[in-house]
Amino acid sequence: MFSWFGYFMPFSERIAAIADAGFDGVMLSWEDEEAPNFISRYDFPKLVRDAGLSITNFHAPFIGYSQIWERSLEENRELLDFLVRILKDAADFDVSAVVVHTVDMELGDYTFENGYAFFTELAEAGERYGVDVAVENVTRQFLLYELLDRIQTPHFGYCYDTSHDYMLGCGSGRLIAAYPDRLKALHFSDNDKTVDRHWIPGEGFLPLTSILQTLDRMDWHTLSCEVIAPFWWQERTPQDFCVAVQQGLKKLLRNLGE
Missing domain, CATH: 3.20.20.150 (Divalent-metal-dependent TIM barrel enzymes)
Known part of the structure; x- marks a missing residue:
């Protein structure tokens, strides 16, 4: 899952939310964070790996x-x-x-x-x-x-x-x-085919099952999400959001196997 998903909070807390939701890796935006507190990008990898996560790529x-x-x-x-x-x-x-x-x-x-x-x-x-x-x-x-x-x-x-x-x-x-x-x-994300929204997989109208089938035929099995919490998620916790992303993926994968 991408390290930035729409909540202004310390980097380490976002990484913890991703790890606690059951993800095993993270994609990192490779630039220093300025808010809510400063952290150098060169500190990111250790924080991520200390949380038990791998690093899929730098953006x-x-x-x-x-x-x-x-x-x-x-x-x-x-x-x-x-x-x-x-x-x-x-x-x-x-x-x-x-x-x-x-x-x-x-x-x-x-x-x-x-x-x-x-x-x-x-x-x-x-x-x-x-x-x-x-x-x-x-x-x-x-x-x-x-x-x-x-x-x-x-x-x-x-x-x-x-x-x-x-x-x-x-x-x-x-x-x-x-x-x-x-x-x-x-x-990997979803949208309403109207605006490039990066919703939780399964919450929009993209043919994600078909995309997963294509990826499977390509022997591609790193399912990495770049999602942004929309305004209606902001009153819920980032932990809830990350869990919902994980649940959306699991539902799609179950449907793929049926």
Whole structure:
């Protein structure tokens, strides 16, 4: 389960809620937390592992990506070096993958070769450190398709986000069908097919059973949830929320076996 799930509370308490709900791993947002109290990201791995959890992947900060396509590689050198350092951090902490985005919400005038050069160097760093670069299926999914076609290194692939996929006209399961062997990370959640809400699995209208069947055929068995507690959950405890996520997953898996 993702370490941030919609409640403002100390990092260690969120991790404890995830562990107590029965999860065995956590995905970490790889940036320092400022509120409700400061904690360095470099303290995260020990706190997580002390709670008995493994670390599935790091998620790089998710802003600033559109400039990858809008500017030249040299103009983006600082951002590239920043992401390469995160790959090194992942290697240092024995974490197998880093999730990045292709773009922000908006994208101005761009040149594909700018992004191709950037992600080629990032992929080379992934090979150097033995860490997967998992590019998430956000908007402009055609850019991700082209990157996957042109960058064939073993540690370069994608992060499949179910909620994002079913908000895109080009989505609806096409990505995992087209590139079953390039999946490096999973963000599993539900929504109402209207807004990208990241609800508890089973509380929305996505064909999650069908997605699970596809993942099973791909021999993918790391079911990792990126969920955000909506406003009606905020009056209930974060522990209750995490338990509800676990129960939603178990119900889907029972249905899958029937």
